[in-house]
Every structure is written in structure tokens, then in C-alpha cells.
Amino acid sequence: MKFRTVLGMLAMTAAFGLAAPAFADGVLDRGVGSEWSSLDPQVNFDAAAGWILADAYEGLVNFDAKGAIIPGAAEKWEMSADGKTYTFTLREGLKWSNGDPLVAQDFVAGMLRTLNPETASEKGYYFYSTIQIKGAGALANAETTDTSVLGVTAPDARTVVVQMEAPAPHMLDLMGSFQMAPLHGASFAANGAGGFIDPAKVVSNGAYVITEVVPQSHVLLQKNPNYWDAANVKVETVKYHVTEDVSTELKRYDAGELDITYDIPLAQIETLKAERPDEVMIFASTYLIYYSFNLSVPPFDNVDMRRALSLAIDREVLEGKIVKGGAVPTFAYGGGFDPAYQGPQIAEAAMTQPEREALAQELYAKAGYGPDNPLKLSIATTVAEVNTRRANGIALMWKKVLGVEAQVNGQERKAWLDLFYTDDWGVFADNLVGDFAGPETFLSYMRPSAEPGYDWVKPEYDAAMDAAAVIPDKAGRYVALAAAEKILLDDYIFAPIAIEPYRHLVKPNVKGFEASVAGYHNSQFITLE
Amino acid sequence: MFPFVAKRIWSGFLTLAALATLTFFIMRLAPGGPFSRNRKISPEVQANIEAAFHLDEPVWQQFGRYIWGIVRGDLGPSTRFRDYSVNDLIASGLPYSLTIGFWAILVASLVGIGLGLAGALRRNGWTDYAAGTVGVIGIAVPIFIIGPLAQLYFSVHLGWFPVGGMNDGWRSLVLPVLVLALPNIAYISRLTRSSLIETMRENHVRTSRAKGIGPWLVMVRHVMTGAMLPVVAYLGPAAAALITGSILIETVFALPGIGRFFVDAALNRDYPLVMGITLVYGGFLILFNLLTDLLRGWMDPRVRHEG
Numbered sequence: 001m002k003f004r005t006v007l008g009m010l011a012m013t014a015a016f017g018l019a020a021p022a023f024a025d026g027v028l029d030r031g032v033g034s035e036w037s038s039l040d041p042q043v044n045f046d047a048a049a050g051w052i053l054a055d056a057y058e059g060l061v062n063f064d065a066k067g068a069i070i071p072g073a074a075e076k077w078e079m080s081a082d083g084k085t086y087t088f089t090l091r092e093g094l095k096w097s098n099g100d101p102l103v104a105q106d107f108v109a110g111m112l113r114t115l116n117p118e119t120a121s122e123k124g125y126y127f128y129s130t131i132q133i134k135g136a137g138a139l140a141n142a143e144t145t146d147t148s149v150l151g152v153t154a155p156d157a158r159t160v161v162v163q164m165e166a167p168a169p170h171m172l173d174l175m176g177s178f179q180m181a182p183l184h185g186a187s188f189a190a191n192g193a194g195g196f197i198d199p200a201k202v203v204s205n206g207a208y209v210i211t212e213v214v215p216q217s218h219v220l221l222q223k224n225p226n227y228w229d230a231a232n233v234k235v236e237t238v239k240y241h242v243t244e245d246v247s248t249e250l251k252r253y254d255a256g257e258l259d260i261t262y263d264i265p266l267a268q269i270e271t272l273k274a275e276r277p278d279e280v281m282i283f284a285s286t287y288l289i290y291y292s293f294n295l296s297v298p299p300f301d302n303v304d305m306r307r308a309l310s311l312a313i314d315r316e317v318l319e320g321k322i323v324k325g326g327a328v329p330t331f332a333y334g335g336g337f338d339p340a341y342q343g344p345q346i347a348e349a350a351m352t353q354p355e356r357e358a359l360a361q362e363l364y365a366k367a368g369y370g371p372d373n374p375l376k377l378s379i380a381t382t383v384a385e386v387n388t389r390r391a392n393g394i395a396l397m398w399k400k401v402l403g404v405e406a407q408v409n410g411q412e413r414k415a416w417l418d419l420f421y422t423d424d425w426g427v428f429a430d431n432l433v434g435d436f437a438g439p440e441t442f443l444s445y446m447r448p449s450a451e452p453g454y455d456w457v458k459p460e461y462d463a464a465m466d467a468a469a470v471i472p473d474k475a476g477r478y479v480a481l482a483a484a485e486k487i488l489l490d491d492y493i494f495a496p497i498a499i500e501p502y503r504h505l506v507k508p509n510v511k512g513f514e515a516s517v518a519g520y521h522n523s524q525f526i527t528l529e
Numbered sequence: 530m531f532p533f534v535a536k537r538i539w540s541g542f543l544t545l546a547a548l549a550t551l552t553f554f555i556m557r558l559a560p561g562g563p564f565s566r567n568r569k570i571s572p573e574v575q576a577n578i579e580a581a582f583h584l585d586e587p588v589w590q591q592f593g594r595y596i597w598g599i600v601r602g603d604l605g606p607s608t609r610f611r612d613y614s615v616n617d618l619i620a621s622g623l624p625y626s627l628t629i630g631f632w633a634i635l636v637a638s639l640v641g642i643g644l645g646l647a648g649a650l651r652r653n654g655w656t657d658y659a660a661g662t663v664g665v666i667g668i669a670v671p672i673f674i675i676g677p678l679a680q681l682y683f684s685v686h687l688g689w690f691p692v693g694g695m696n697d698g699w700r701s702l703v704l705p706v707l708v709l710a711l712p713n714i715a716y717i718s719r720l721t722r723s724s725l726i727e728t729m730r731e732n733h734v735r736t737s738r739a740k741g742i743g744p745w746l747v748m749v750r751h752v753m754t755g756a757m758l759p760v761v762a763y764l765g766p767a768a769a770a771l772i773t774g775s776i777l778i779e780t781v782f783a784l785p786g787i788g789r790f791f792v793d794a795a796l797n798r799d800y801p802l803v804m805g806i807t808l809v810y811g812g813f814l815i816l817f818n819l820l821t822d823l824l825r826g827w828m829d830p831r832v833r834h835e836g
Binding site (some may be wrong): 034037038039040043044117118120121122124125140141142193194196197211214215216217218241243244245248249251254255257310319345397402412414415417418419 | 559561562565573576577578581582598609610611612613617618621622669680681684685688691692693694695696750764780781782784785786789790796798812819
């Protein structure tokens with residue numbers, strides 16, 4: 001080793017010595033799991049990075065500690081009678097973190113950048129699929145570069161008008177910073193996307209500003225004095241820490257390096273719950289787990305067989321005794337996320353498990369299978385521990401109740417994603433993370449026209465979804481969506497299993513971190529006592 | 530000397546080229562791509578995203594583009610960490626990996642050689658047994674057991690050092706360096722001990738002693754130079770492995786080195802990042818092997834004349 005290199009190493013070590021300790025007083029230390037994908041508000045697609053960005057940027061609406069929609073940059077909004085047009089009025093005197101005025105056009109610019117094919121953002125589908133904003137699809141698909149076709153306009157500095165092709169009561173869920181952050185045009189023109197990670201250049205409009213970014217290590221944010229509600233932001237400094245390994249994260253929490261963890265190791269949940277119940281927070285998310293059947297491969301084209309397999313799964317035992325990750329068993333697809341939605345469950349949800357199993361055996365025999373002729377199938381799943389545990393548990397139940405010989409085919413995640421579009425599976429350990437906490441994000445995904453992979457032909461379902469899609473008010477729409485979900489569940493094209501929860505450890509002195517199905521936890525609503 | 534070095538550099542270059550080619554094509558054999566998702570993105574948008582990263586081009590064309598990039602010193606954009614180029618990520622992670630690796634190899638060499646020496650000089654004494662015990666533990670117990678145990682005791686229980694991260698100055702370095710050094714201390718001390726014992730029995734040593742040269746001088750001039758050869762041969766590749774970052778250490782101690790980028794990149798099919806880190810690894814390995822050979826040549830004329 002050369003002497004100069006040695007000197008360099010010594011200098012580097014000394015430089016580390018000057019860094020401030022992580023657990024200084026008054027700093028909120030939050031875990032974000034593994035490294036974030038991007039801090040570019042128009043590109044990032046990660047929920048964890050979404051927390052960082054929700055602190056740094058504010059959309060037209062914001063989400064309170066419980067995840068409910070509250071006014072954000074917009075102080076109020078109005079819906080047109082047909083439900084297709086929303087008019088947002090910005091607060092007076094809004095400013096960017098550098099003091100520049102924040103105007104309505106900045107929100108239009110943000111959306112245009114998301115849709116611009118050159119941005120290569122995966123989030124455009126929020127605006128042409130989840131809700132249908134005029135012109136959004138044409139811009140995203142590069143059919144036109146004429147930005148005037150976009151149905152989002154700024155008639156004056158404080159008004160943003162959003163025009164949609166069809167009414168969508170859930171559009172407000174998509175007007176937060178995750179989907180619709182504003183863009184500081186001058187800064188972006190000068191620095192490009194590199195400006196979003198450069199503390200010297202980044203300009204944001206949220207409660208905090210990014211002041212330090214070290215990849216794979218942390219993001220540091222300081223309170224933004226130019227934020228309109230800065231007087232009510234209590235925590236001055238927020239630090240998001242990357243910790244890939246959950247066991248290490250737990251130890252960092254125990255050593256006081258973290259105030260809020262990203263996750264809890266599955267094996268520790270029971271012990272932690274018993275030892276410090278007040279610090280364990282486990283609550284439902286919009287992450288739905290269901291097992292899809294391959295409709296183009298016999299015998300899964302037979303509804304009796306699909307129903308038998310679905311009923312033979314004891315969901316309570318599976319999640320409570322085998323997986324033990326705190327997931328909530330479910331018999332529905334779109335229900336369980338928004339309490340206002342009174343959707344259906346599969347018909348046998350009201351039965352006891354022994355009754356379901358008896359029926360399952362009957363249906364299995366009816367489909368032509370039995371002890372002499374057992375069904376052999378393979379379950380395609382990822383190799384993540386929680387997923388293989390669940391798949392093995394289900395395989396065991398199928399063996400016990402029906403005599404099915406199920407083989408668990410564990411695949412690395414990307415291979416698993418690609419496997420779905422082949423026919424090399426009978427049962428697919430599927431999941432879907434909703435775009436917002438409501439039934440429609442799930443139910444639209446199952447439209448035969450939307451997701452080709454399921455090979456499900458059901459014009460009645462598309463018709464029922466079309467009927468729901470024209471209803472502007474939420475209550476009426478939910479009734480129509482429930483009718484559609486009934487059609488979906490009656491075909492048993494998948495077995496709903498459980499809703500995966502968020503799992504966090506939260507220090508007793510942290511107040512204002514509450515259960516939020518959509519997963520929004522802005523630091524501006526958190527206080528340290 | 531110069532032809533030897535030139536020849537080694539040329540063969541190192543060829544090795545890197547072969548490594549780049551193999552990795553490039555093997556990566557693309559793995560199922561899935563950087564933008565596979567279970568979300569319904571319109572096919573046009575998916576195509577646009579892939580086009581932005583040139584993934585729509587034929588593979589040979591992507592390869593040509595990649596090689597042209599390397600020639601200009603550009604390792605391409607990262608598809609997993611969208612805010613950074615591969616050059617940025619390596620520049621950000623490598624200093625951490627280098628620092629930890631450097632201290633680990635330094636500690637491992639000093640302590641390892643010291644323990645080996647103590648063991649060889651006082652064979653079957655208590656230092657020998659102590660060194661042997663450390664050796665067995667260091668080799669037998671894997672990092673992912675020792676690491677968490679060290680964290681539990683020294684960080685959670687005693688609070689001396691942070692559990693993870695790089696936020697606490699030199700104290701952040703202590704545990705990862707020690708845990709990374711431990712298995713190498715074990716290897717080096719065992720290697721030093723047996724090599725010393727063997728050398729001390731050799732004829733030239735016996736002759737030196739018979740000529741009446743003092744025991745220390747014999748040790749330094751005649752025993753150590755010979756006995757250190759296998760240790761140096763081990764240290765070269767070991768240093769390359771340590772300095773380029775240990776994936777396990779970086780995961781257990783939540784360190785922002787390049788080892789973790791490597792795993793994350795492979796799982797997410799971030800082709801340019803996997804390629805970039807592979808080349809850095811390869812480059813360091815070749816460099817350290819070369820340095821080792823030069824050092825051995827300097828210490829042992831036989832090695833010098835082979836080349």
C-alpha cells in the first residue's frame with residue numbers, strides 16, 4: 001500500500017470523525033428500509049421515498065396523520081355538477097423554499113413533466129388510467145407533443161383546473177405530492193433532474209427542504225421557513241436512514257439511532273408485542289395478497305376446482321399461526337381499505353372453516369379429482385420469507401383438505417414477475433398495491449380489458465365497471481362498484497388471502513404517527529416529547 | 530522488471546475485457562428486466578421508458594454502446610437508482626468500502642502476523658492456544674453471526690459504538706472493521722505460524738544460527754523474509770476482496786458501500802450498475818494480484834525469475 005494512499009485513508013477517517021452523530025436531540029430519525037429509487041418527485045415510484053418527498057413537496061391536497069385528505073397547497077376546491085371538472089384555489093402568498101412565488105402553472109408543469117416520455121416516469125398512468133385526465137394518454141404515449149391538449153390548466157396564478165374524461169370521486173386521492181408535486185421550472189431548466197438530489201440547488205414547497213443526500217445512507221431534511229404552515233411544524237430536523245436488513249434496523253432502534261422503524265422482523269413480532277405493546281404499530285395497508293388461478297390451464301378453467309382451492313385455505317390459521325406477519329385475512333378484493341365501501345365477500349365467507357372445507361371436498365370430487373387421481377399443481381411465488389411461508393402453508397392445507405400435491409416454485413422477484421405472462425404456473429402468489437385507499441384501484445385492475453395476464457373473459461364485469469365509472473358521487477359509485485365486485489368474486493378467478501400490514505416500531509416520545517391505510521406519515525404532523 | 534509488469538497489465542486488460550463481455554451477456558440471460566412490474570403501464574409508455582435506457586435496441590448494439598461508454602470512462606445510467614449514473618454511485622460508495630477494507634486489512638495483518646509470531650515462538654504456550662482459539666472462532670463463525678452479536682453487546686447493551694450507518698465518525702468504523710478483520714486475522718495468524726515453524730527448521734536458518742548470528746537478526750533477516758511469502762500471497766487477493774467492500778458487512782452494519790449496490794443492482798436487473806461494480810472488483814483484484822507478485826518478486830528471487 002502506497003504511503004499517499006495511507007494518508008488518504010487517514011484523512012478520510014478523520015473526515016468521518018467530524019460528522020455529527022445521528023441521534024442528536026430534536027432530530028426525528030426515521031427508517032426507510034432499503035435504498036430509495038429516486039428523489040425526483042415526478043419519477044419516484046417507491047412508497048418509502050414517497051415519505052421523504054411528502055416532507056419536501058406538497059401537492060394540491062395533503063394527508064393528515066390518519067391519512068385523511070386535507071387542503072394542501074390548495075385551500076379549497078369545487079367539483080362541477082357532472083363530476084368531471086375540479087377547480088382548485090391555491091392559498092394566498094405561497095412560496096417555494098427559495099422564496100420564489102409558487103403559482104398554479106407550477107402544478108401544470110409538474111404534471112406535464114410526469115407525462116413527458118423523455119422523463120421516463122412510470123407514474124403517468126395515474127392520470128391516463130387511474131383517473132382519465134383529458135390529453136394525458138396522448139401525451140404519455142407520445143401521440144402528441146402539444147401540451148395544450150392537457151386537461152390541467154392554470155387560468156390564473158391561484159387557480160388549477162383539472163378536466164377529466166369521466167367523473168372520478170377518487171381523483172382527490174391523486175392530488176397529493178406523490179402523484180402531483182409542483183415543478184420549480186427555473187431550477188429544473190438550469191439543473192435538470194440532478195438538481196433534485198443536490199442540496200445546494202433543490203427547490204421544494206413542502207414543510208421541509210432536503211439538505212443532505214448520501215446514497216445508501218441517509219437523507220437529511222430541515223424545516224422550510226417559507227412553508228405556509230411553518231408555524232405548526234414542530235420537528236426541526238428529519239433524517240431518513242437506509243437499513244437494508246430488518247434485524248439491524250431493530251438493533252438501531254434499540255440503540256436509539258432510530259425513532260421510527262421501516263419494518264419489524266417477523267420472528268420478533270410476538271416478543272415485541274408482549275414486551276412493549278405501546279411501541280408496536282401494525283395496521284392495514286393497501287397491499288392485497290391473493291392467489292390467482294391460471295384460467296388457460298386445465299383444471300383451473302373449471303370454476304368448481306378454483307372454488308374448492310379457495311375454500312380449502314384456512315386464512316385465520318395461515319396468517320395467525322403460520323405466516324405470523326400481522327396480515328389481515330380477507331374474503332374480498334376491493335373491500336377493507338375504505339370503511340365507507342360496503343363491498344361483497346365470497347359467498348362462503350359466512351360459513352365456518354369446517355363447513356368450507358366440506359364444501360371444498362365436494363367441489364373437488366365434482367371436478368373429477370380424488371385420492372386416486374390427485375391434482376398436481378405448482379405455486380409461483382417470490383423467495384421472500386413471508387411469501388414462501390404463506391405458499392408452503394397453503395400447499396399444506398390443500399394437501400390436508402383435498403389431497404392436492406402442490407409444489408412451491410420460489411422465484412427471484414424479477415423472474416416471478418415475468419413468469420406471470422407464461423403458462424408455466426397453475427397458481428400464482430399474486431399481490432397488488434393500490435394507488436389509493438379505496439376499492440376502485442383494485443377492481444379496475446381486474447378489468448379483462450386492463451390486465452391481459454389473467455385471460456379472464458367477462459363482458460358483464462366490464463359493463464358493470466363502465467356503469468360505475470359514470471357516477472360522480474362516491475356513495476352511488478360504491479354501490480355500483482359493489483355490484484361489479486360480486487361478479488368478480490363469483491367467478492373465483494383468484495383466492496383472496498389477506499391484506500398485508502405496515503409494521504413499525506415507534507418510540508414512546510414520538511407523537512402523531514398514526515395508522516394510515518394509504519401509508520402517508522408526514523413529519524410535519526409528528527412531534528417529539 | 531518492466532516487461533513483466535507490461536505483460537501483466539496487458540493480460541489484466543484482456544481479463545477485464547473478457548469479464549465485461551461475459552457479465553454483459555449473462556446478465557441479460559436472467560429472466561425479467563429493469564422495468565418489469567406488476568402494474569399496468571401502457572405498452573407505449575413502457576416502450577418509451579425502455580427506449581430512454583436503450584433497452585429496445587438489439588443486444589449487440591447495446592453491447593457496442595456499452596463498450597464505447599467504457600472507453601470514454603462512462604459506465605452509463607443506473608436504472609435502479611434513477612437519480613444517479615453508475616459513475617456517481619461508485620464514486621459515492623467506493624470511499625466507504627475502501628476505508629473499511631483498508632483498516633480491516635491493516636488490523637488483520639498486524640494482529641494476524643503478531644499472533645502467528647507469538648504462536649510460533651512459544652509453541653504450545655498460552656499465547657499459542659489463545660491465538661489458536663481466536664483462529665478457530667474467526668474462521669468457523671460467519672460474519673452474519675459475529676456481526677449481530679457484536680452489535681447487541683457493544684452497541685445496544687454497552688452503547689459504545691453505533692449499530693449501523695456512517696453517522697458517528699470513527700466510532701462507526703470500529704465494529705465493521707473488527708468483524709471484517711476477524712476471519713482474516715485467523716487465516717493470517719495460522720498461516721504465519723505454520724510458515725514460520727517450517728522456515729525455522731530449514732537448513733539456511735540452522736546454518737545462520739550455527740554461524741553465531743544473534744536470534745533476532747536470524748529471525749528478521751532469514752526467517753521472516755521466507756516465512757512471509759505465503760502470507761503475502763494470501764494478502765493480495767484478500768486485500769482486494771476486503772477493500773472493494775464486503776456485501777455481508779455492509780448489509781449487517783447498514784454501510785453505504787458498493788457491496789450493497791451490487792446486490793440491489795443484480796436483484797433489480799440494473800445492468801449498467803452490475804457491470805460497473807463487476808469491473809471495479811475485477812480491476813482491484815488484478816491490481817492487487819500484480820502488487821502481490823511484485824512484492825513476492827522483491828522478497829524471493831525465485832518468483833522474480835519465473836516471470
